Amino acid sequence: MKKTMYQKIWDAHLVHQPEGSAALLYVDRHLMHEVTSPQAFEGLRIANRPVRNSHSILATMDHCVPTKVEERATLPDPIGKKQIEVMAQNCADNDINLYDMNSANNGVIHIVVPEHGFVHPGMVVCCGDSHTATHGAFGALAFGIGTSEVEHIMATQTIQQKQSKTMLVKVDGELSPFATAKDIVLAIIGKIGTAGGTGYVIEFAGSAIEALTMEGRMTVCNMAIEGGARAGLIAPDQKTIDFLKGKEFAPSEEHWDQAVDYWLSLKSDDGAEYDAVVELNAADIAPQVTWGTSPEQVLPVDAVLPEPSQINDLIKSQAAESALKYMGLKAGQKMTDVGVDVVFVGSCTNGRIEDFRAIAEVSKGKKVADGVQAIAVPGSYPVKAQAEAEGIDKVLIEAGWEWREPGCSMCLAMNGDYLQPEQRCASTSNRNFEGRQGKGGRTHLVSPAMAAAAAIEGKFVDLRSWK
Known part of the structure; x- marks a missing residue:
């Protein structure tokens, strides 16, 4: 079998x-x-x-x-x-x-x-x-x-x-230089919905997934739960092996080859059957921004906000109407006309070293817009130390970012970091529920690069045409 x-x-x-x-x-x-x-x-x-x-x-x-x-x-x-x-x-x-x-x-x-x-x-x-x-x-x-x-x-x-059903989400093709792992997973959730993965374990596969770094793969699997899935999986390969080699809790040298052989045997067999299959073309994935109060309420940054009355599903139509009201937005409005008050980069979704490299690259030589608070929170002290060794902290501080100590921070507003009512945040975290980042706070989920550009412009921008 x-x-x-x-x-x-x-x-x-x-x-x-x-x-x-x-x-x-x-x-x-x-x-x-x-x-x-x-x-x-x-x-x-x-x-x-x-x-x-x-x-x-x-x-x-x-x-x-x-x-x-x-x-x-x-x-x-x-x-x-x-x-x-x-x-x-x-x-x-x-x-x-x-x-x-x-x-x-x-x-x-x-x-x-x-x-x-x-x-x-x-x-x-x-x-x-x-x-x-x-x-x-x-x-x-x-x-x-x-x-x-x-x-x-x-x-x-x-x-x-209870044993789950299996869903294969296959993302083939080459990702745009302006799109990231975060955009991939937001596009997936936008396609299947937050209940689309209910009862399933999702296996992410395809050339675009294989091309991701281990950090990028962690971002994708991190948000499998936002698509309703029990878990997300990506098959181990040489990148996985290289990442684990020499780590504190990795198998000892004596058992290393045996462990690697087992790891590589885990890949799904050719011809294995899944209960559901979803396919996306990576080339079609634009930089994404959520506009509502659910991760499935997401659009390419160059799109306009939906008209609830034109959504055929009654429940989703009502949810869209409620979300627009909570978010202080209007149908037909361009995402690129939406301003931000706060920018947060961090969390278990995007608090790794490559995330801070991305915002430093966007922020270098520029300044955070007047009236915008930009917070960079490394996911751990090793991430913080690595970023500081590379001078990332200096680039961000010079640009007007706050360089913080590690923690979950504004992802969930349990620790002194939270939005004020009606403040709008471009966030690299994973949830945009009502009140998630503070009572009355308005959260838009984006990639680190998109967050950094929003901090500089004071509003969402399309990275593909932004200079």
């Missing part, structure tokens, strides 16, 4: 399949941050259960961590401070490897983990965070879980799962 990559990983991790109920899967890696873990640890204490395998867990602090130096020292938010303190104590009590706020390895969980090679192809990876799908870039079956599942994995090293 010819198998997809998902089926191969599933079969290799199947512990038990009770008739008529969810299967039990073995979990290789468990990732953790301070927001979704306290209740799980408390549940273990109440049940008098130990953590089964503390060495399978890697933890960091990111959601509640302030990105301003002075606030990191004082932790002014009492709730955030408590969550950070509880996380530190729980990890110490259970011998769990924690990159706390004083660690040179601290940062956003889905950026920190790949930096250390903690996730390998073929693994099952879980975290109490929906964007765990990021690690599918390495050919790992990675997905977010709830608090009760966090507790279950810590106690048993397994998770109950």
Whole structure:
């Protein structure tokens, strides 16, 4: 039987399949941050259960961590401070490897983990965070879980799962120099919708996906969840192998060749059947901008905003009308006429070194527009150190950007970084829901280069014609 990559990983991790109920899967890696873990640890204490395998867990602090130096020292938010303190104590009590706020390895969980090679192809990876799908870039079956599942994995090293359907999203052709991995995944979500992947694990393939860097592949898989999918996967190849080689948690030299042989065997068999197939031509993908309050409400930057009455689907028509009202926009308006107040570059979607190289290239020799606040938040201290070694911080500061400390920052407004009501933000994060970046805040998802250009012009611009 010819198998997809998902089926191969599933079969290799199947512990038990009770008739008529969810299967039990073995979990290789468990990732953790301070927001979704306290209740799980408390549940273990109440049940008098130990953590089964503390060495399978890697933890960091990111959601509640302030990105301003002075606030990191004082932790002014009492709730955030408590969550950070509880996380530190729980990890110490259970011998769990924690990159706390004083660690040179601290940062956003889905950026920190790949930096250390903690996730390998073929693994099952879980975290109490929906964007765990990021690690599918390495050919790992990675997905977010709830608090009760966090507790279950810590106690048993397994998770109950219903097998998903499979969707192949194939992106062939050559991407424009002005489009990026972020534009690819936004275009995919625009095509299939935020419910299009519900019940599926998406495998991303095609020449345009293969051409992406590992950072770009992480961006694509990161947002698989925004298309409704359980997880995203990309087949391991030489880029994957080169990225992992020599990392702290990579297989030892003694086992390296054996590991690589297994990794390369995970690729879907020729002729394997998928439950759904979606195809895109990379050459057709323009720089993208979301205009509404859902990632599927996205358009090429040179397009005009839709007229809700012309959308055939009644529910989507009503959603568009509501989104335009919330966003303070009008049907027929050009995206390139929409101004911005704040620009945010960072998050687990676009907080890696190549993202900061991109905004530095756009910003060099230019200035952030008057009245615009531009915030650059590295995804980890290693990213920050690399950027500073390359002089990226100097370029951005000279252009008028704020160069911050690592953390989730304005992605979710839990840490002192948030929009004021009706402020409009060009954001490289992953969600543009109502209030996601602050009550009444208006979020437009874009690539780093698009964000940087918006910061300079004070409005969205089409990179293809912008000078």
